[in-house]
Amino acid sequence: MALSIKPLADRVVVEPAPAEEKTASGIIIPDTAKEKPQRGTVVAVGAGKKDEPVTVKVGDTVLYGKYSGTELNIDGKEYLIMRESDIFAVI
Numbered sequence: 001m002a003l004s005i006k007p008l009a010d011r012v013v014v015e016p017a018p019a020e021e022k023t024a025s026g027i028i029i030p031d032t033a034k035e036k037p038q039r040g041t042v043v044a045v046g047a048g049k050k051d052e053p054v055t056v057k058v059g060d061t062v063l064y065g066k067y068s069g070t071e072l073n074i075d076g077k078e079y080l081i082m083r084e085s086d087i088f089a090v091i
Contacts, residue, residue, distance in 0.1 A: 003074060007046040010054055010084045014040040014062060039063050054084055063089045
């Protein structure tokens, strides 16, 4: 899916994974108690800085900090835009 925005410099747009609906034991979690996901899929990347190329690519599944990024709503879908340095790992 092509987004209508192109991040600048070392910024990355991530589509967060859906929040868990149930616990491991099968208890349904209400919307008010759901944790913000800390995992998502990269959907757009910037070109990087002059001496620091971006190392993640579109399609990578990444882990990021709980409060990382700025929330965006594009065409009715939720995304996060963050600096690549806010990403902890590619899984």
